Amino acid sequence: MVEKNARRIGVLTGGGDCPGLNAVIRAVVKTAINQYGIEVTGINDGFLGLIEDRMVSLGNDDVSNILTLGGTILGTSNRANPFSYAVKEGEAWVRHDVSAKVIEHYKKRGLDGLICIGGDGTLSVARDFLQRGLQIIGVPKTIDNDLSETDVTFGFDTAVANATDAIDKIHTTAQSHHRVMVVETMGRYAGWLALYAGLAGGGDVILIPEIPYDLKNVARDIRERVRRGKRFSIVVVAEGAKPVGGDMVVKKVVEGSFEPVRLGGVGIKLADEIEELTGIETRAIVLGHIQRGGSPTAFDRILATRFGNEAVHLMAKGENGMMVSIKGDILASVPIENAVGKLKLVPLNSPLLASARSLGISFGD
Numbered sequence: 001m002v003e004k005n006a007r008r009i010g011v012l013t014g015g016g017d018c019p020g021l022n023a024v025i026r027a028v029v030k031t032a033i034n035q036y037g038i039e040v041t042g043i044n045d046g047f048l049g050l051i052e053d054r055m056v057s058l059g060n061d062d063v064s065n066i067l068t069l070g071g072t073i074l075g076t077s078n079r080a081n082p083f084s085y086a087v088k089e090g091e092a093w094v095r096h097d098v099s100a101k102v103i104e105h106y107k108k109r110g111l112d113g114l115i116c117i118g119g120d121g122t123l124s125v126a127r128d129f130l131q132r133g134l135q136i137i138g139v140p141k142t143i144d145n146d147l148s149e150t151d152v153t154f155g156f157d158t159a160v161a162n163a164t165d166a167i168d169k170i171h172t173t174a175q176s177h178h179r180v181m182v183v184e185t186m187g188r189y190a191g192w193l194a195l196y197a198g199l200a201g202g203g204d205v206i207l208i209p210e211i212p213y214d215l216k217n218v219a220r221d222i223r224e225r226v227r228r229g230k231r232f233s234i235v236v237v238a239e240g241a242k243p244v245g246g247d248m249v250v251k252k253v254v255e256g257s258f259e260p261v262r263l264g265g266v267g268i269k270l271a272d273e274i275e276e277l278t279g280i281e282t283r284a285i286v287l288g289h290i291q292r293g294g295s296p297t298a299f300d301r302i303l304a305t306r307f308g309n310e311a312v313h314l315m316a317k318g319e320n321g322m323m324v325s326i327k328g329d330i331l332a333s334v335p336i337e338n339a340v341g342k343l344k345l346v347p348l349n350s351p352l353l354a355s356a357r358s359l360g361i362s363f364g365d
């Protein structure tokens with residue numbers, strides 16, 4: 001149990017940046033100070049700040065005017081797993097366990113608890129520190145919406161809005177030039193982002209990792225549109241989409257990262273294949289980090305604020321090892337242990353898939 005009378009808590013943001021992180025930080029600081037009189041220490045660059053003892057005190061003024069800001073004022077890192085910290089020694093990456101440093105700095109700074117805002121990687125590290133006696137509350141974050149035990153994470157709505165806006169704009173060229181435009185979204189191993197943006201942006205073909213596609217079916221459905229007088233098509237493809245019997249396209253492997261594999265490139269590959277099979281001029285657009293940039297939507301600002309409030313309430317109540325979550329519109333909390341290590345994928349019986357299929361959207365199957 002967290003000491004009921006926690007006087008000082010730390011807050012960190014780990015993993016990829018995500019719209020709404022600053023809204024969580026703001027809510028944590030304001031709730032802690034104003035409601036409970038708890039002091040807040042901001043940790044720079046995720047767990048790296050705990051390894052290197054880089055932290056700052058956060059007061060109300062420090063979090064003023066950050067609600068609308070994308071990114072994180074604390075900085076983040078997705079390469080700082082203290083239990084397996086990769087350091088380049090000569091040509092080789094060597095891993096060290098520097099978790100003792102984290103515990104040393106946590107104690108030195110007089111922290112009674114830690115709020116970890118992050119995705120699967122950050123929360124897995126947080127879980128491992130629970131066993132070392134740190135008191136932790138997790139806040140789920142990912143634009144991919146693939147974290148288990150919560151219906152939704154902040155950042156997803158903004159990423160969907162950004163991707164949808166891009167698809168809207170891409171329609172212009174698709175229509176004018178009678179082209180196929182392949183739009184590659186992020187989302188890692190889950191198809192949520194492509195599915196939502198594809199639906200919202202009026203995609204004609206949506207390819208997601210959960211439904212391996214057959215290229216012949218994709219070409220067939222594009223030709224069928226041409227036959228019906230639709231001389232352009234928009235194909236929205238998740239970076240993790242793969243053909244039946246084939247593999248995802250890996251862009252690079254980032255040594256020392258929580259999740260070393262970086263996907264990317266399926267859109268370009270697919271565009272070449274579609275052009276070859278259909279004879280229709282085809283272009284690929286990779287949306288990349290634009291999707292997680294910029295100001296969070298109103299939905300994400302509110303969700304992030306509620307998550308930040310709740311994390312502090314849980315701390316103040318003496319909870320430990322729990323992650324804030326939302327089910328429907330009701331805030332809840334679940335053991336961090338239950339949320340990590342298993343992805344929340346698009347279920348094949350999702351009503352969204354049924355809705356899309358009713359419109360004639362192709363999934364290439």
Ligand code: F6P
Pocket residue numbers: 016078142143144186187188239262263292
């Ligand atoms: O998890 C968020 C995410 O944006 C994924 O959608 C994407 O695959 C990955 O991070 C990209 O990571 P990075 O910014 O490290 O290249």
